[in-house]
Amino acid sequence: MKLATIAAAFLVSAAIAFPAFAQDKAKAPKKGGGDMSFFVTSAGKGNGADLGGLEGADAHCNALAKAAGSKRTTWKAYLSTTLPGGDAGVNARDRIGKGPWRNAKGVVVAQNVANLHSAKSNLNKKTALTEKGEMVKGRGDTPNEHDILTGADPAGMFSTAGGDTTCGNWTKSGEGSAIVGHHDRIGLKKTTRHMASWNSSHGSRGCSQANLVSTGGAGLFYCFAAN
Numbered sequence: 001m002k003l004a005t006i007a008a009a010f011l012v013s014a015a016i017a018f019p020a021f022a023q024d025k026a027k028a029p030k031k032g033g034g035d036m037s038f039f040v041t042s043a044g045k046g047n048g049a050d051l052g053g054l055e056g057a058d059a060h061c062n063a064l065a066k067a068a069g070s071k072r073t074t075w076k077a078y079l080s081t082t083l084p085g086g087d088a089g090v091n092a093r094d095r096i097g098k099g100p101w102r103n104a105k106g107v108v109v110a111q112n113v114a115n116l117h118s119a120k121s122n123l124n125k126k127t128a129l130t131e132k133g134e135m136v137k138g139r140g141d142t143p144n145e146h147d148i149l150t151g152a153d154p155a156g157m158f159s160t161a162g163g164d165t166t167c168g169n170w171t172k173s174g175e176g177s178a179i180v181g182h183h184d185r186i187g188l189k190k191t192t193r194h195m196a197s198w199n200s201s202h203g204s205r206g207c208s209q210a211n212l213v214s215t216g217g218a219g220l221f222y223c224f225a226a227n
């Protein structure tokens with residue numbers, strides 16, 4: 001009699017617990033949701049470095065973040081622009097808010113703008129994840145996609161190197177060039193400062209998708225939540 005009573009109590013407890021478990025599982029946040037405030041785009045816009053300007057790049061960041069479950073509504077692409085005649089352009093570092101910034105798995109990549117552009121930055125291949133929480137292929141992977149579009153100098157400012165450094169301020173998919181960084185902090189010469197830079201390694205071979213791919217890129221860029 002006692003055994004029957006215990007068995008019945010167990011069955012009742014299990015019946016109550018199972019719906020609660022199922023409900024908790026259903027409420028589990030999607031990858032990229034929650035507190036994510038930084039990611040590398042899982043895909044470019046498909047037209048080389050023609051991103052539709054800063055507005056088009058920002059829209060792409062917002063669309064990818066929303067699809068990944070993010071509730072944040074103000075995403076900015078980490079991209080600089082230049083103006084003719086030596087006039088001041090737009091600095092990538094001025095577009096992204098104050099931080100701190102976390103990837104899709106909750107890991108902090110930088111506490112603030114100064115930290116992001118210092119030797120203490122935690123941005124590297126293991127932390128520079130896509131909005132889906134996936135790692136981006138780097139040097140040694142097939143294909144190598146570590147060239148990330150920025151148009152910036154190491155401090156995150158618009159480049160004064162001369163020539164085209166932003167593929168026509170992100171509107172060209174043919175001739176031209178754009179400064180890229182290496183998200184994996186590795187290049188042909190591992191010991192050089194530029195090869196280890198996440199935001200300012202070298203200029204691209206051109207602005208077309210094929211040219212970006214040929215030097216280890218895919219038209220990807222960094223996105224930061226500015227709110």
